[in-house]
Amino acid sequence: MSILYPGFLWLLLPLAILFRYRRKKIIETVHLIILACLVLALSRPVLMQGITQSPIEAQEYTIALDVSYSMRAKDINPDRYTFAKKTISALLKQNPADNIMLIAFTSNPLLLSPPTTDHQLIEVALKSLNLNYILTKGTSLEKLFTTIASMKSREKTLVLITDGGEENALAKLEKIVEKGNIHLHILALGTVAGSTVENADGSLLKDAEGHLIVSRINPILEPLAEETGGTYMSAASTPEATAETLYRTLRAKSKTQHFITKKQHRYTELYGIPLFIAILLFILLHTRAARFLLTALLFFGITAEASILDSYRVEQAYRAYRTHDLNASKSYLKKVETPSLQSRFALGSIYYKEGDYAQALKYFASIRTTSPAVKQKLYYNIANCYAKQKSYEKAKIYYTKALQLGKDKDAEANLALVALLADKKAAGLGIAHPKSQSSAASKSQEQTENKKKSRNEDQPSSGSGSGGENTKSRKEQQKRKLLLDPNTQKQPLSSKVYDLINKGYIRETKPW
Known part of the structure; x- marks a missing residue:
C-alpha cells in the first residue's frame, strides 16, 4: 500500500496530542477518531497494481517561435507575437498525446520545453516568456536549422x-534543411506591406540614422518551403483557425505513423474505507434514525464506475439505439455523469452510424479494457473508422490487431478489401464500405464478459502521481498544484534564459 499525499499525515500529530490529553468521554474520543479517519482519507491511500503501457497514436514535432523585436509589429491583430502564442496554445489542444518540443529563437535558439506530452508545461513556459526582456532584433534561421539538424531523431x-530570417541565404538554408532531414512547415506572420514597430514606451522603432523601421514578411520563406518539400501558410482569420489548418497539414504530410507508448501507474483507491468509517461513526453519534440511514447506505452502495441513474440512462440509450432513434440515444448518453465502457462504445457506434467517423474514432480509442473479446471489437471498429476515412494503411494495422485476438470473418474480409484499396488508391477506385458491427451485439458480448470477470474496464489512474515513492509523490503533487491551481502565481523565467536569447545582440551587424 502507498500514500499519494503523505503530507496530510502530519495532521495526525496534533490529533495524537489531543487524544493523549482528552477527557475520558466517549463523545470526544469518537470525534477524534472521526477526524483521524478524515485525515487518512485526505492522504489518499492506494493499493498499487503496477504499470500499464498503452500505444497511443500521436505525432512528434518541434515548434520554433520567433521572439525577435519585429514580432511586435501590429499588421496582424493584435500583434504578430500574441497571434503566434494563441496559435500555439490552440495547436497544443488538437491532440493531447502529441510529443512536442518548444524553442524560442532570435539570433540564437533556446530550448524552452523539451519533448513532452504534458502540454500544460509547454503552456507555462510559453506564458512565462516576456518580450520586454528580449533585446535582439535580428532573426537567424541558419542557427535554428543547424540546431534542429544536430538532434538525434531520424x-x-x-x-x-x-516573420523574418536571412534575406540572401536561400541556398544555404535549403542545404541545411535537406542534409538535416528536416520536414519544414512554415507559418509566416506578417504582410508584404509591413508595419512599423512600437517600443515599450509607445514610440516607433528607428534605425541608427533615425529612419522609421518597417518590418515586412521575409520573401524567401515561401520558396524555402517549396524547395525543401515543406509547406507554407499565412495566418488565417483567427489563431484557432490557423492552428486547425496547421494541424491538418501536419497529419497530411506525416510520412510515418507514430505510436507513443504511454506508461501509467494503476492503483486501487482505498480512501473510501476511512471515509466510510468516519461517516458511519458520525451518524451513529448524532443521528437518532441511524439504523434507517445505514440500511439505505447498504442498499444503494457507493459505486466507482457509475451511479444507478447513469445505468438507467445507458440502458435507455441502448433501447433507443435498437429502434434506430439515434438522437434520443445520444441524448441519454450525453447525460451520463461517469462515462463507462458501455456508454463510450455506444457513443462511438452512434457517431459511426451518423457518418462522423473522426468523432467515432475518438470514442473507440478512449476505451481501455482488459477483456480480449472487447479489445477485438474495439480494434475492428477503429479499423472501420480508418477505412471510411480512406486511411487504408492504418485500417490494415487495426484489422490485423483484431485478428490477432481471435478469428473474425468480417475482419478477414475487410482486411483483404483495404489491402486492395491501398494498392489501387492511386488509380482512383471507389471505396467499398466495410461491415459494421452493431452496438446492440457489442453490448450483449460485453455483458457476457462481465459475468466471466470481476471487472471489464481498466481502472484509470486517479491522478498523475506515481504513488510508488513518497518523495516522487510530493514532487508530482507540487507540480500539479502549480499547473492546475488558477490562483497560483505564474513563475517568470530566470534572467539566464534571456541572457541566452539575447546573446551577442550588442554586436548585431544586420539586425533588420
Missing part, C-alpha cells in the same frame, strides 16, 4: 513560426 518535423 525525422525532424519543424513548425516554424516567424
Whole structure:
C-alpha cells in the first residue's frame, strides 16, 4: 500500500496530542477518531497494481517561435507575437498525446520545453516568456536549422513560426534543411506591406540614422518551403483557425505513423474505507434514525464506475439505439455523469452510424479494457473508422490487431478489401464500405464478459502521481498544484534564459 499525499499525515500529530490529553468521554474520543479517519482519507491511500503501457497514436514535432523585436509589429491583430502564442496554445489542444518540443529563437535558439506530452508545461513556459526582456532584433534561421539538424531523431518535423530570417541565404538554408532531414512547415506572420514597430514606451522603432523601421514578411520563406518539400501558410482569420489548418497539414504530410507508448501507474483507491468509517461513526453519534440511514447506505452502495441513474440512462440509450432513434440515444448518453465502457462504445457506434467517423474514432480509442473479446471489437471498429476515412494503411494495422485476438470473418474480409484499396488508391477506385458491427451485439458480448470477470474496464489512474515513492509523490503533487491551481502565481523565467536569447545582440551587424 502507498500514500499519494503523505503530507496530510502530519495532521495526525496534533490529533495524537489531543487524544493523549482528552477527557475520558466517549463523545470526544469518537470525534477524534472521526477526524483521524478524515485525515487518512485526505492522504489518499492506494493499493498499487503496477504499470500499464498503452500505444497511443500521436505525432512528434518541434515548434520554433520567433521572439525577435519585429514580432511586435501590429499588421496582424493584435500583434504578430500574441497571434503566434494563441496559435500555439490552440495547436497544443488538437491532440493531447502529441510529443512536442518548444524553442524560442532570435539570433540564437533556446530550448524552452523539451519533448513532452504534458502540454500544460509547454503552456507555462510559453506564458512565462516576456518580450520586454528580449533585446535582439535580428532573426537567424541558419542557427535554428543547424540546431534542429544536430538532434538525434531520424525525422525532424519543424513548425516554424516567424516573420523574418536571412534575406540572401536561400541556398544555404535549403542545404541545411535537406542534409538535416528536416520536414519544414512554415507559418509566416506578417504582410508584404509591413508595419512599423512600437517600443515599450509607445514610440516607433528607428534605425541608427533615425529612419522609421518597417518590418515586412521575409520573401524567401515561401520558396524555402517549396524547395525543401515543406509547406507554407499565412495566418488565417483567427489563431484557432490557423492552428486547425496547421494541424491538418501536419497529419497530411506525416510520412510515418507514430505510436507513443504511454506508461501509467494503476492503483486501487482505498480512501473510501476511512471515509466510510468516519461517516458511519458520525451518524451513529448524532443521528437518532441511524439504523434507517445505514440500511439505505447498504442498499444503494457507493459505486466507482457509475451511479444507478447513469445505468438507467445507458440502458435507455441502448433501447433507443435498437429502434434506430439515434438522437434520443445520444441524448441519454450525453447525460451520463461517469462515462463507462458501455456508454463510450455506444457513443462511438452512434457517431459511426451518423457518418462522423473522426468523432467515432475518438470514442473507440478512449476505451481501455482488459477483456480480449472487447479489445477485438474495439480494434475492428477503429479499423472501420480508418477505412471510411480512406486511411487504408492504418485500417490494415487495426484489422490485423483484431485478428490477432481471435478469428473474425468480417475482419478477414475487410482486411483483404483495404489491402486492395491501398494498392489501387492511386488509380482512383471507389471505396467499398466495410461491415459494421452493431452496438446492440457489442453490448450483449460485453455483458457476457462481465459475468466471466470481476471487472471489464481498466481502472484509470486517479491522478498523475506515481504513488510508488513518497518523495516522487510530493514532487508530482507540487507540480500539479502549480499547473492546475488558477490562483497560483505564474513563475517568470530566470534572467539566464534571456541572457541566452539575447546573446551577442550588442554586436548585431544586420539586425533588420
